[in-house]
Amino acid sequence: xxxxxxxxxxxxxxxxxxxxxxxxxxxxxxxxxxxxxxxxxxxxxxxxxxxxxxxxxxxxxxxxxxxxxxxxxxxxxxxxxxxxxxxxxxxxxxxxxxxxxxxxxxxxxxxxxxxxxxxxxxxxxxxxxxxxxxxxxxxxxxxxxxxxxxxxxxxxx
Amino acid sequence: xxxxxxxxxxxxxxxxxxxxxxxxxxxxxxxxxxxxxxxxxxxxxxxxxxxxxxxxxxxxxxxxxxxxxxxxxxxxxxxxxxxxxxxxxxxxxxxxxxxxxxxxxxxxxxxxxxxxxxxxxxxxxxxxxxxxxxxxxxxxxxxxxxxxxxxxxxxxxxxxxxxxxxxxxxxxxxxxxxxxxxxxxxxxxxxxxxxxxxxxxxxxxxxxxxxxxxxxxxxxxxxxxxxxxxxxxxxxxxxxxxxxxxxxxxxxxxx
Numbered sequence: 001x002x003x004x005x006x007x008x009x010x011x012x013x014x015x016x017x018x019x020x021x022x023x024x025x026x027x028x029x030x031x032x033x034x035x036x037x038x039x040x041x042x043x044x045x046x047x048x049x050x051x052x053x054x055x056x057x058x059x060x061x062x063x064x065x066x067x068x069x070x071x072x073x074x075x076x077x078x079x080x081x082x083x084x085x086x087x088x089x090x091x092x093x094x095x096x097x098x099x100x101x102x103x104x105x106x107x108x109x110x111x112x113x114x115x116x117x118x119x120x121x122x123x124x125x126x127x128x129x130x131x132x133x134x135x136x137x138x139x140x141x142x143x144x145x146x147x148x149x150x151x152x153x154x155x156x157x
Numbered sequence: 158x159x160x161x162x163x164x165x166x167x168x169x170x171x172x173x174x175x176x177x178x179x180x181x182x183x184x185x186x187x188x189x190x191x192x193x194x195x196x197x198x199x200x201x202x203x204x205x206x207x208x209x210x211x212x213x214x215x216x217x218x219x220x221x222x223x224x225x226x227x228x229x230x231x232x233x234x235x236x237x238x239x240x241x242x243x244x245x246x247x248x249x250x251x252x253x254x255x256x257x258x259x260x261x262x263x264x265x266x267x268x269x270x271x272x273x274x275x276x277x278x279x280x281x282x283x284x285x286x287x288x289x290x291x292x293x294x295x296x297x298x299x300x301x302x303x304x305x306x307x308x309x310x311x312x313x314x315x316x317x318x319x320x321x322x323x324x325x326x327x328x329x330x331x332x333x334x335x336x337x338x339x340x341x342x343x344x345x346x347x348x349x350x351x352x353x354x355x356x357x358x359x360x361x362x363x364x365x366x367x368x369x370x371x372x373x374x375x376x377x378x379x380x381x382x383x384x385x386x387x388x389x390x391x392x393x394x395x396x397x398x399x400x401x402x403x404x405x406x407x408x409x410x411x412x
Contacts, residue, residue, distance in 0.1 A: 040290075040294045048311070056223075058222075058361055118278070
């Protein structure tokens with residue numbers, strides 16, 4: 001057959017070859033099929049490590065206890081022992097290095113997350129002590145009268 | 158024409174070749190062999206107790222801050238839904254800002270509900286189901302989303318092209334666009350915490366133990382024990398995605 005018939009075929013083959021060569025450079029070497037097979041496990045392996053090295057910000061109550069045992073004790077002897085310190089005091093991250101001071105959320109809204117009275121049968125929310133935020137001292141901070149670390153006590157001592 | 162001796166020789170040679178060829182080409186490390194036969198002793202699963210959830214939304218707040226999900230944008234990896242079922246048969250449901258600030262008003266869907274109109278009302282936390290057969294992973298055209306050996310589905314931000322197929326494919330609507338990275342975003346089960354022996358941020362933040370995470374391959378894990386011995390349900394079972402987030406006290410109105 002004449003060469004002009006074959007020439008497009010060679011061009012096509014060259015294009016395929018170029019794509020394959022480019023692919024070898026562009027696709028990371030650890031890209032492949034892993035444990036979960038081709039359908040679910042085709043990925044870049046090193047991305048798993050990248051996610052595992054993501055920064056932990058919430059450190060937990062035990063981390064707070066090491067430096068603030070008094071606050072920990074007073075909180076753990078109250079009904080609010082189920083609440084994490086960092087739920088109100090912001091994530092610790094690397095406190096005390098970074099940030100040196102944690103922000104405290106003293107807002108009414110924070111308390112109302114649990115203590116707006118919602119009379120819901122078949123939910124634990126219905127059993128929590130609650131108020132109607134529009135009637136119960138609407139302009140005051142809850143912490144003016146209630147100690148969030150020891151809510152059982154009426155007021156601070 | 159081959160005689161019997163010749164035929165048997167060929168057969169033996171062929172069998173030996175077939176048996177050895179794979180080994181001759183590549184020697185695999187023990188870990189690779191284990192990977193090939195899909196062996197892993199960890200499979201992360203989740204248990205939600207809807208009776209215990211009070212809708213405080215501390216889980217949502219903790220998740221957003223832990224995982225650097227933009228705080229004031231209405232996107233979130235986990236959220237809490239409120240269902241209020243009325244005596245006249247109406248079902249009201251809402252999730253203001255994904256319940257990032259909890260539920261502090263008795264008003265649902267702009268309806269003031271009187272206590273005596275309610276038959277039942279409850280909160281349902283939602284997050285990625287880390288399905289055993291994740292449809293979101295199948296549709297990715299570039300291999301940017303994948304499932305780890307321990308079942309957690311992740312997104313490779315450097316590889317995602319932001320086509321959005323996975324966001325459409327997820328029947329649970331747990332995926333969204335990350336407004337900063339401009340890639341698909343989803344719950345990672347806080348894999349960076351799990352591998353360090355910690356619990357996920359939402360589990361730690363929950364005051365009532367409504368959320369728990371555990372290893373489903375360890376039959377002594379308290380979460381696995383509950384899933385094996387108690388009445389649990391999953392969301393949208395009919396989709397065949399085999400979700401691995403189990404719910405105690407799931408209601409038929411929950412979608």
